[in-house]
Structure formats: C-alpha cells, structure tokens
Amino acid sequence: MADLQIYGIARSRAFRVLWAAKELALNYDHVQIGFDGSNKTPEYLAVNPLGAVPAIVDHGFKLSESLAINLYLAKRAGSGLYPASLEDEARTWQWTLFAATELDFPILDWARHTTVLPPEKRDPAVAAKALGTLAPKLAHLDATLRDRPYLLGERFTIADLNVASVMYRLLWGDLTQTPAAKAWLDRCYDRPAAREARALRE
Ligand SMILES: N[C@@H](CCC(=O)N[C@@H](CS)C(=O)NCC(=O)O)C(=O)O
Structure with missing residues (x-):
C-alpha cells in the first residue's frame, strides 16, 4: 500500500x-x-x-x-508547482479561491443544463443564467492571460492546475469571446499529466 x-x-x-x-x-x-x-x-x-x-x-x-x-x-512535494515567494503563494490562494467561489458552481449549472442531465430535465434558462454569471469572471481570466502564458507568469503552477481543473466542463464550451483564456486552457490540458487524468474519466 x-x-x-x-x-x-x-x-x-x-x-x-x-x-x-x-x-x-x-x-x-x-x-x-x-x-x-x-x-x-x-x-x-x-x-x-x-x-x-x-x-x-x-x-x-x-x-x-x-x-x-x-x-x-x-x-x-517541494515541487516547482508550488510558488516560492509569499506574493506568488498569495496569488495562488487568490486564483484557487476564485475557482472555488466564482467558477465552480456556475460551470456545474451550465454543464448540468446543457449535457449532464437527461434532456427532459435540462432548463435552458438556468444554463443561460450560468453563462451570464460566468462572463465577467472569464473576461477577468482572459485579461490576466493576455500578456503571460500562465496565471503567475512564465511557468505552469498549481494555481493554473486548480483553475483549469475546475474549468474542465468548459473544454466543451464556447470560449471564443475569451481567446487568451481558451489558449491557456488548451495549454494546461495539453500536458501529459492532464491527458492521463482525462483518460481516467472519458
Ligand atoms: N467543495 C468540494 C465538493 C465535493 C463534492 O461535492 N463532491 C461531490 C462529487 S464531485 C460529491 O461527493 N457528492 C456526493 C455527496 O456529497 O454526497 C470539493 O471541491 O472537494
């Protein structure tokens, strides 16, 4: 064991x-x-x-x-995935709490009412409301990622993993309004570890 x-x-x-x-x-x-x-x-x-x-x-x-x-x-793990500076650690908490409090539930609502629930139980109004809630949050993410490849800068960290993993269902969403966030999400999910984890559920 x-x-x-x-x-x-x-x-x-x-x-x-x-x-x-x-x-x-x-x-x-x-x-x-x-x-x-x-x-x-x-x-x-x-x-x-x-x-x-x-x-x-x-x-x-x-x-x-x-x-x-x-x-x-x-x-x-003492890995490069965890930030070294106090400020980057705080940013990691910020993005992690952003994912948990601002993204997780509207993404779940959107997914449930577009794909997860049986068609007769889906309510397009709930899905639309969830997208409306998400729009400014995704715009914020997009603005952050316009001048850097990852949330804290040049390197992928646990901040990216936490936010991207909460956004899993949005891999099937329309992110054309937020191209920098979309490119970042694809970059995160292109990692070998992400591919392996996806293979366990898809
Ligand atoms: N905020 C928690 C949520 C955990 C959660 O609700 N997990 C769901 C599955 S994704 C679950 O276990 N639901 C069944 C239950 O709560 O009885 C986390 O991020 O770990």
Whole structure:
C-alpha cells in the first residue's frame, strides 16, 4: 500500500487531485469511491464525515476539499508547482479561491443544463443564467492571460492546475469571446499529466 490514498472516482472532483498527483509524479493508491453508497460507509465517513469526494489520507493525515488537497500536495512535494515567494503563494490562494467561489458552481449549472442531465430535465434558462454569471469572471481570466502564458507568469503552477481543473466542463464550451483564456486552457490540458487524468474519466 502506498503512503498516499486518493479517494474518489475520476468522474468526480477527484479528477482535480488525480491530475495533481500525476503532475507531481506521486506514488498513490486510487480508491474508487463513487456515489453508489460507497461514499456513505462507516469506513469512508471516517475519512470524510461529509461523505463527499475527493479526500486523501497521506501518511495517516486526512484532508478533504479538492483544491485544498492540491495546494497541500504541491507544497508537500517541494515541487516547482508550488510558488516560492509569499506574493506568488498569495496569488495562488487568490486564483484557487476564485475557482472555488466564482467558477465552480456556475460551470456545474451550465454543464448540468446543457449535457449532464437527461434532456427532459435540462432548463435552458438556468444554463443561460450560468453563462451570464460566468462572463465577467472569464473576461477577468482572459485579461490576466493576455500578456503571460500562465496565471503567475512564465511557468505552469498549481494555481493554473486548480483553475483549469475546475474549468474542465468548459473544454466543451464556447470560449471564443475569451481567446487568451481558451489558449491557456488548451495549454494546461495539453500536458501529459492532464491527458492521463482525462483518460481516467472519458
Ligand atoms: N467543495 C468540494 C465538493 C465535493 C463534492 O461535492 N463532491 C461531490 C462529487 S464531485 C460529491 O461527493 N457528492 C456526493 C455527496 O456529497 O454526497 C470539493 O471541491 O472537494
């Protein structure tokens, strides 16, 4: 058994953590917790009392929240993925919280009401409202990325991974209004680790 366990099927927010683990070349066990009741067993509730995925156990240390897990793993690995300066670390938190609070739920709403739900349960008004909510956020991302390849500058970091992984469903969206964000998203998903993580869910 590896020292690190990652709980959660790839077709969940665990995708974000699987991408990070592959990017960091970590040795881990992937525990296939899904929504078939396996997330509500006493064993799994002892890992994450909310019964949500993902969660990790690292050398006995339990952590949930996909994006917090990624910050932890990148920092613990001592990798170039985690920023070195205090300011870049703060920017990484800024972008991570932006992804969690400004992007995650409208993207989910849009995806549910365009592709995920069965056609009869989709409400175009919900999808349109979600796109309206997303527009200024994506414009902000686009403006940031017009003069740099990655969120913090020249190098791909965990800030990019966290935001891009939250934007997974937008790979099928229309980002023509935000070409710099679209080019950045494609750059992020062109990475070998991203391709490997995608292959686990598609
Ligand atoms: N903010 C959490 C959300 C976790 C979450 O809601 N996960 C979903 C799957 S993507 C889940 O486990 N839902 C089932 C449940 O909560 O019972 C994170 O980013 O990790």
